[in-house]
Amino acid sequence: MSQNRHGSRSPGEHDGDYDAVVLAGGAARRLGGADKPGVRVGGRALLDRVLAACADARNTVVVADPRPTARPVTWAREDPPGGGPLAALGAGLPHTTADRVVLLSADLPFLGTPTVKGLLAELDAGTADGVVLTDPDGRDQPLVAAYRARPLHGTLASLRTEHGGLTGLPLRRLTAALNLTRISDPVASFDCDTWDDIATARARIREHGHVLDEWISAVKDELGIDLDVDTGVLLDLARDAAHGVARPAAPLTTFLVGYAAARSGGGPEAVAEAARKAAALARRWAEEDAVENAADGKPGTGPDAG
Structure with a gap:
């Protein structure tokens, strides 16, 4: 493993070499005691959205x-339950073994993998004990952060000794004892504490600029698919099939592309190759139709003709 001048990993190296601790056991008093991790935004439970990140x-x-969760996890619980985020971290951390730990709350509807990778890259680029996200007002969000495991374990052990346990201690007792750096991400730091927050999150993901990516992510989670494909290629294929053949050809063609890719072993390359072949066929189909109609002196017969 390469080292930089601070003795840490080069930025971005071994991004997957970390453990995650997700705190999902709060009382959600501002939601009237609702099961906040199970509240759905964009058809997915808040907890599942964080687990995907x-x-x-x-x-x-x-x-x-x-x-039930969309992804397999290890479960832990503070004793007694409801002891606060520091006690919850103290219950979850012993189940980790990686040198880096990402600590997250379960109410972050817009958290994505790029933000997690950004936190880890910033941690690797320096010597700080942790990197925390800040919200639009510049306030620290220590439950959207990446920490080095050793100082995290050490600080928790010291707090246990000093206070006879972690139950009821505020999280700032931990962060005040650590050397932290900060990065800003006003979208990913948005958390859902109230029903107004939930409504805001639900409205945002249905905006034109977000809805397609949100839908694709939700479908992949629902079907258990961990496959990153170029959705632009599939959309172009659907357009070609709809315009060059018939509108119902679009969804059927993209289904057949997925089926063909799965039969050939799956993966983004298989999807791209199947989409390329189907798109070429759709273009040949449309060109042939145009030639025949030109010879007959007829207008095109495609779905948008006339």
Whole structure:
């Protein structure tokens, strides 16, 4: 493993070599005691959205009572339950073994993998004990952060000794003892504490600029697909099939492309190759139709003709 001048990894190296701890056991009093991790935004539980953001973690620990999740996790619980975020971290951290730990709350609807990778890259680029996200007002969000495991373990051990346990201690007792750096991400730091926050999140993902990516992510989670493909290629294929053949050809063609890619072993390359072949066929189909109609002196017969 290469080292930089600070003795840490080069930025971006071995991004998946980390563990994640997700705190999902709060009382959600501002939601009237609702099951906040299970509240759905864009058809997916908030907890599942956060788990998708750290899907490449070596091990993910969720501190809460067990529940069905879209991805496999390790479950932990503070004793007694409801002891606060510091006690929850103290319950989850012993289940981790990586040198880097990403700590997340379960109410972050817009957290994505790029933000997690950004936190880890910033951690690797320096010597700080941790990197925390800040919200639009510049306030620290220590539950959207990446930490080095050794100082995290050491500080928790010191706090246990000093206070006889971690129950009820505020999280600032931890962060005040650590050397932290900060990066800003006003979107990823948005958390859902109230029903107004939930409504805002639901409205945002249905905006034109976000809805397609949100839908594709939701479908992949629902179907258990960890496959990053160029959706632009598939959209172009659907357009070619709809315009050059018939509108119903678009969804059927993209389904057949997926089926063909799966039969050939799957993966982004298989999808791209199947899409390329189908798109070429759709163009040949349309060109042939145009030639025949020109010879007959007829207008085109495609779905947009006339």
